[in-house]
Amino acid sequence: MPSEEGQDLIDLTREICAKELAPVVDEAERDAATTPKLPLEAFRVLGRAGLLSLPYPEEFGGAEQPYEVYLQVVEEIASVWMSVAVGVSVHGLTCYPVATFGTDEQKKRLLPDMLSGDQLGAYCLSERSAGSDVAAMTTRAVADDETDPTSYRLKGTKAWISHAGHADFYTSFVRTSDDGGRGLSCLVVPGDAQGLEFGTPEKKMGLHCDTVSEVHFEGVDVAADRLVGERGQGMAIALSALDSGRLGIAAAATGLAQAALDRAVDYAKDRQQFGRPIGDNQGLAFLLADMEAAVTSARASYLHAARLKDAGRPFGKEAAVAKLVATDNAMRVTTDAVQVLGGAGYTQDFPLERYMREAKVTQIFEGTNQIQRLVISRQLLRG
Incomplete structure (x- = not known):
């Protein structure tokens, strides 16, 4: 059972959903079917309430709640607006690599902004020919110096990416060597990086407010200190x-x-x-x-x-x-x-x-x- 604090968060979520999300969801989903639009205000409302960072440590801006509580919050949101609930889950996924595999310095530098409630992340893993077969990805990151890199240059395209074009950062999986699944690495790409471009939003049968499109890395330079984990640890x-x-x-x-x-x-x-x-x-x-x-x-x-x-x-x-x-x-x-x-x-x-x-x-x-x-x-x- 959730603690008293956890139950209060679940109750708060239910109240926010009823007052802020339920009155607008039907029209928003209907309009987005013809003109895709991410409901950024809905995420801002949830972010201001501290509901975008529940399972992460307090010292970095999270609420340090059990995953059991976080998931019940996601369920409450989904019962009112599925597109937003999926977005909340995706955002949580984008923060996970830094929170779990990042260095202490990376956590202190990156997580407070990620967990602030003001930012939204995107998770760049899939490609058109590398969905279930992650090891087949071709998006590549080339180091400026193989021995002691200061930056990586990214080239390639990711597909089916939620929040593409709207995210503040892109947790991206790229190929740093040709050693199959052992040649993949993880980089956190700033949302305003030069060379970051986006495709036309996909026309989908549902979840119209979960805008999804391709992310193109056209020679995007990313500082080496944004490499999460070791090179080759991406898989x-x-x-x-x-x-x-x-x-x-x-x-x-x-x-x-x-x-x-x-x-x-x-x-x-x-x-x-x-x-x-x-x-x-x-x-x-x-x-x-x-x-x-x-x-x-x-x-x-x-x-x-x-x-x-x-x-x-x-x-x-x-x-x-x-x-x-x-x-x-x-x-x-x-x-x-x-x-x-x-x-x-x-x-x-x-x-x-x-x-x-x-x-x-x-x-x-x-x-x-x-x-x-x-x-x-x-x-x-x-x-």
């Missing part, structure tokens, strides 16, 4: 970060599914057919019960993994399980919620059709659910 850093990032997506998917379930239950109570609420029909009532079981099991899976992480125990397999269970369940619950509303659910008069579209991508990003099955099975068989 290990990326995979470690993704374990935590998958929990953020699991929590967000759970919040989305909870929102869909709540709408379906309300409709089933109010909608009358044959002289009684449709929820009185056992076939529909059992469908709602299955939806509740799916949401509850998703929440339990991500909280279990979070508690392992908070205890300092291995949680990679459990994070993959949580991501798999929560996102598959979100897809099923949002689809069933549309069915509960019947023809109304298929219209834009209700947000269920949007929830259904938003749920789909959760099975794809932060590692497809096929990759999650690979991660889980390998750990089972290796043990």
Whole structure:
């Protein structure tokens, strides 16, 4: 259970979402479908409340909250505005490499700004031909001096990057040698770096306010003191970060599914057919019960993994399980919620059709659910 302080943060999040986000989400998502726009004011509101830096140390500007609390905050946001919840999770992911693998000097220099609530980060890992196969990336960083570098020059393109063109920094994974997965490194690129360019936002089926586009490194010079970890450690850093990032997506998917379930239950109570609420029909009532079981099991899976992480125990397999269970369940619950509303659910008069579209991508990003099955099975068989 969360501490009193943790519960206060969850309650504060629920209050902010109801007052600040809920009144604008429908129009913002509808408008962004034709003209992509990142809802920066929503992130500013959350940042001012200290909700963008919850799991990080107080000495660097974080709130030093357990991951269990942070994820419940993400779930609360997702139950109101999924695009923003995904952005919060992405931002947390971008801070992770410096917080976990950075030197003491880097933490003191970089983290306070990252965690201030005024900045938003982007996580540059994927490429068009290097999604699940991270080791196939071709974006390269060339040192000005191989023996004692003072800077790196980046050349290449990253794809599917949330916050591209809006981020204040880009936690970027690049190739520093041709030694396959052992040749990758991590650099934190300033958002105003010369040579940093951006593609046209992708036209997506959902999460319209999560603006996504390519990031082009056209000869971007980055100081060597922004290299996180050792050269060649990038793969290990990326995979470690993704374990935590998958929990953020699991929590967000759970919040989305909870929102869909709540709408379906309300409709089933109010909608009358044959002289009684449709929820009185056992076939529909059992469908709602299955939806509740799916949401509850998703929440339990991500909280279990979070508690392992908070205890300092291995949680990679459990994070993959949580991501798999929560996102598959979100897809099923949002689809069933549309069915509960019947023809109304298929219209834009209700947000269920949007929830259904938003749920789909959760099975794809932060590692497809096929990759999650690979991660889980390998750990089972290796043990």
